[in-house]
Amino acid sequence: MIELELRRARAGYGPVEALHGVDLAVAAGRLTALLGPNGAGKTTLLSVLAGLVPLRTGSLSWQGKSVSGWSVAERVRRGMLLVPEGRGTFAGLTVEENLRVFARGRDPGAALAAFPVLEARRGQRAGSLSGGEQQMLAVSRALLQRPRVLLLDELSSGLAPQVAAQLLALARRLADEGMTVVLVEQYADEALAIADHVHVLGRGSVVFSGEPGELVDGVPGVTRSVRAGS
Ligand code: ATP
Numbered sequence: 558m559i560e561l562e563l564r565r566a567r568a569g570y571g572p573v574e575a576l577h578g579v580d581l582a583v584a585a586g587r588l589t590a591l592l593g594p595n596g597a598g599k600t601t602l603l604s605v606l607a608g609l610v611p612l613r614t615g616s617l618s619w620q621g622k623s624v625s626g627w628s629v630a631e632r633v634r635r636g637m638l639l640v641p642e643g644r645g646t647f648a649g650l651t652v653e654e655n656l657r658v659f660a661r662g663r664d665p666g667a668a669l670a671a672f673p674v675l676e677a678r679r680g681q682r683a684g685s686l687s688g689g690e691q692q693m694l695a696v697s698r699a700l701l702q703r704p705r706v707l708l709l710d711e712l713s714s715g716l717a718p719q720v721a722a723q724l725l726a727l728a729r730r731l732a733d734e735g736m737t738v739v740l741v742e743q744y745a746d747e748a749l750a751i752a753d754h755v756h757v758l759g760r761g762s763v764v765f766s767g768e769p770g771e772l773v774d775g776v777p778g779v780t781r782s783v784r785a786g787s
Contacts, residue, residue, distance in 0.1 A: 560620060561619055565580060566614075567612065567614045568604075568605050574613075575598045576761050579598075579761070581763055583606075583739055586736065588740060589756065590741075590752035590754070590755045591739060591756050591758065592741075592748060592758070597758040598758050598762075599741045600642060603739065603741055607629060608624075608631075612625050636705035638706070640699050640710065644695040646691055647683060652680070653665055655683050671727055675693050675694060693724070696712075705737060706737045706739070707731060707737070707739070709741065713747065740752065745772075752769050754768060
């Protein structure tokens with residue numbers, strides 16, 4: 558079943574067109590990786606899905622329904638959550654306060670179950686956490702809303718390999734539990750190892766769509782592994 562479908566999607570910023578007519582489908586309950594070199598349009602594509610960047614032409618459907626005109630808030634209400642690059646947590650608030658902002662009456666503690674290390678830091682300000690802990694907080698905050706679709710931008714960026722691996726394993730587990738997960742990653746091998754489907758973007762267009770095993774020579778222009786350095 559198709560969760561999200563972009564057709565001939567064009568989007569950009571002022572005079573810059575970042576997506577030049579993208580056709581792309583995201584399968585429901587699967588983990589889809591979005592790869593490509595810097596500036597290829599990956600963040601723009603996630604932003605279009607989340608409603609942060611409007612489509613100029615083309616269409617976006619969600620479970621068969623046109624949602625191009627939906628606001629970000631409407632998408633969040635219906636279960637589409639974005640964890641942006643840079644995490645977007647409130648540095649001056651504690652871990653618990655960050656969660657409470659989004660908890661809407663739910664128990665923020667439940668969101669921490671996936672990350673025991675954060676549980677121990679409940680009273681600590683988010684700005685004083687390590688990069689990995691801040692990313693865990695950003696993901697926990699999104700999970701509090703029980704998303705149906707989770708959009709993860711550069712989840713492992715700047716993190717130690719074992720922390721990155723922990724977060725990527727969680728993304729895999731969420732997809733196994735039926736969540737639709739779209740993962741933008743800068744390290745191809747780690748993403749390909751866990752993805753069900755992969756789309757490669759190059760200069761605002763899709764240059765490959767398929768299964769990870771089909772990409773035998775790696776992804777052009779993309780660092781293969783976090784272990785190879787960036
Ligand atoms: P990266 O891995 O570097 O984040 P990306 O694949 O996510 O790259 P985007 O960030 O989507 O690529 O950028 C696509 C194109 O849009 C690039 O040419 C970029 O310079 C341009 N762009 C992105 N954001 C803006 C902005 N806010 N204003 C103007 N141009 C932008």
